[in-house]
Amino acid sequence: MAANKVIFEHVIQPGTGKAVEVRAGQILRIEQVEGGQCVDFNCFNLNDYKEFMHCGRTRTVHGFHPSKGTFLWSGPPRERAMMFILEDTYGRNDVLFPRCSAYLYESAYGFDVHTNCQDIQAEAQREYGLTPDDVHDSFNFFMCTEVSGPHRAQITRQESRAGDYVDLLALIDVLAVTNVCGADVMRTSNFSLKPLRLSVRPATDAERAAAPPTPILRSQRTPESFRVRNIKADRELRADPMYQPEFRNVPLTVEDVAVELSANEMAALAAVRQPIYGDDDGAALRDVLFSWWEERFLAGSSGAPVISNKADSA
Amino acid sequence: MAEPTNRQPTAKTVTLRLNRQQLELIDRTVARGVAPDRASLVRLALKEYAASRNQPKQRT
Numbered sequence: 273m274a275a276n277k278v279i280f281e282h283v284i285q286p287g288t289g290k291a292v293e294v295r296a297g298q299i300l301r302i303e304q305v306e307g308g309q310c311v312d313f314n315c316f317n318l319n320d321y322k323e324f325m326h327c328g329r330t331r332t333v334h335g336f337h338p339s340k341g342t343f344l345w346s347g348p349p350r351e352r353a354m355m356f357i358l359e360d361t362y363g364r365n366d367v368l369f370p371r372c373s374a375y376l377y378e379s380a381y382g383f384d385v386h387t388n389c390q391d392i393q394a395e396a397q398r399e400y401g402l403t404p405d406d407v408h409d410s411f412n413f414f415m416c417t418e419v420s421g422p423h424r425a426q427i428t429r430q431e432s433r434a435g436d437y438v439d440l441l442a443l444i445d446v447l448a449v450t451n452v453c454g455a456d457v458m459r460t461s462n463f464s465l466k467p468l469r470l471s472v473r474p475a476t477d478a479e480r481a482a483a484p485p486t487p488i489l490r491s492q493r494t495p496e497s498f499r500v501r502n503i504k505a506d507r508e509l510r511a512d513p514m515y516q517p518e519f520r521n522v523p524l525t526v527e528d529v530a531v532e533l534s535a536n537e538m539a540a541l542a543a544v545r546q547p548i549y550g551d552d553d554g555a556a557l558r559d560v561l562f563s564w565w566e567e568r569f570l571a572g573s574s575g576a577p578v579i580s581n582k583a584d585s586a
Numbered sequence: 587m588a589e590p591t592n593r594q595p596t597a598k599t600v601t602l603r604l605n606r607q608q609l610e611l612i613d614r615t616v617a618r619g620v621a622p623d624r625a626s627l628v629r630l631a632l633k634e635y636a637a638s639r640n641q642p643k644q645r646t
Contacts, residue, residue, distance in 0.1 A: 341595045506589070527609060531625045538595035540636035553600045557628065561602070564631035565615070567638070 275285035279471040286465035287387045289396035289451025292472060293318055293413035294442040299358060299475050302413060302450055303437035308430055308467040311438075312371055312389040314397075315344065315354055320495065320504065321402060322572070323350045327409040332576045336417070336425075339363045343486065343579070344411060349493040351577065354446055356483040358475075359439040360476040362432040366415040368425045371407065374453050384443050387454030387465070397449050412453070415460060429459045439571035441475055441483055488580050531557065602628065 279298075286291050289312075294300045302311055326347030334342040340360040343353040371389035378384060384506035394404035403471070414436070420426040424461070456465050495501055502551065533541065545556035572578040605613065612624055621627035 317610045319646050330631040471605055478632060499608060524607065526603050529609075529624050529628070530599050531602065531628045532599050533597065533629070535595050537632055538598055540632055541600075542595055544632075544636050544639055547609055552601045553598070556603065557600050557632065558602045558608075560635050561612075561631045562608070564610070568634070568639050569615070 274476075276474045276476055277472045278471045280470075283467050283469045284452055284470060285467050286452050286456075287392065287454065289392045289449060289583070290470060291399050291447055291449045292470060293397045293445070294355075294440075294448045294472055295473050296442050298442050298472055298479055299479065299544065300355075300440045300448050300450075301437050301441065301471045301473075302440070303469040303471070304362075304403075304414065304434055305469055306443060307433040307436065308414075308464070309432070309464045309466040309468055310415040310430070310455065310460045310466060311413040312393065312407060312451050313413055314392055314410055314449045315446040316391060316397075316402075316449075317350075317354070318447045321400075321406065321447070322495075323354075323417075324408055325354055325366045325411060329512050329577075330411065333572075333579060334367075336368050336419070337365055338367060338411075339365055343435075343483075345445075349491075351492050353443050353486045353579075355448075356441040356443060357438060358439070358441045358479060361434040361438075362414055363423075364414065364416045364430065364432075366412040366417040367409075368417050369427065370418075371410045371460075372453065372460075381457055387456065389451055389453055389455075389502070392448055392451040393453055396451060397447070402583075415453070427459050429462050441479060443483065443518060444566055470513070475548050484580070523559075533557075557564050 280292065282292070284288055290301065294315075295318075302313070313325075315325045323346045325344045327353065329347050330338060330343070331346040333345060338357065340357050340363065342357050344355040344357070346352050346354050359431065371393065373390040374386065375388035375389050377388055389410055390404070390407055393407040393410070394402075397406065414430055414432045416428045416430040417425050418428060428565075431535055442448075450470055452465055453460055454465070455461060482545060541557060541560065542552065544560060545553075546559055549556040549559065551582070571580070609624075612627060615621070616623060616627055619628050
């Protein structure tokens with residue numbers, strides 16, 4: 273099926289970025305002009321900038337290198353799928369590394385002023401009244417990274433070519449901020465900065481249908497449920513003398529559950545118990561109980577929300 | 587895993603301390619018929635968890 277007509281096109285040059293409105297049901301294409309260029313990308317809910325793409329949530333759901341068929345999520349308490357990666361011709365992206373910054377280039381390379389993703393993002397989104405503090409961690413398209421040891425990750429060179437692209441389907445109205453990564457003295461873009469082409473077009477029905485539904489849950493909150501609904505307009509923090517804490521599910525009462533175990537069951541517990549619990553049989557058995565529960569019923573990976581409808585949770 | 591000891595295990599009542607959120611999860615699991623009550627569920631968990639770790643590893 274033919275793609276719909278492009279309604280916006282713009283080439284971003286090295287050292288620059290562009291904030292673009294992408295409405296729900298439209299596709300933003302980010303395309304390599306020469307190839308080998310890392311793209312830093314952020315997006316905000318166009319109707320409420322306090323909701324924005326959250327790399328931590330996206331990383332937890334989709335891993336370190338999200339690609340075609342994955343979502344860009346907003347952070348808690350909203351936790352909504354904001355965009356869907358409909359196509360990704362290169363297939364290497366990164367959500368491990370943060371945006372580069374002026375501090376990085378001054379501290380590590382001695383530059384007073386240097387192209388960097390924090391400042392480029394800030395300047396691009398300034399068109400919409402956002403401040404440098406409103407920039408947040410980027411989704412790094414076409415950026416090749418790898419876990420290089422037990423506690424570190426590293427950037428590697430990339431092999432994207434002219435014409436490689438990602439297509440991002442907006443699931444809600446977003447302000448999409450894209451920039452040419454400013455890292456010319458790192459491997460990120462093979463030590464040179466190149467332009468990128470942005471374009472927006474309405475998705476076809478088939479393209480819209482390609483994004484699988486995500487669960488709509490009670491815990492996905494909106495500002496209507498916030499106890500503080502107004503956005504704070506001054507910078508200083510002061511305690512509210514009228515504040516009364518209203519944490520949920522507290523006090524978190526504890527109950528004893530006695531379980532009679534046979535000698536054989538005690539032997540089984542001895543065989544699988546974790547040494548961190550020492551002689552505390554109750555703690556060791558509680559660990560077994562919830563570890564078993566995870567293995568038998570948890571549909572997602574540990575610590576990640578479940579986004580498909582395959583859950584068999586109790 | 588714990589170091590093996592020479593002591594022979596004997597039957598014992600083990601007490602789990604569970605908060606009300608943990609109990610809610612356990613009670614929901616019981617309610618869907620996995621086990622008839624909390625204690626039975628704990629014993630089932632132990633049985634299946636231990637069995638899954640005692641399976642011989644397959645050669646590849």
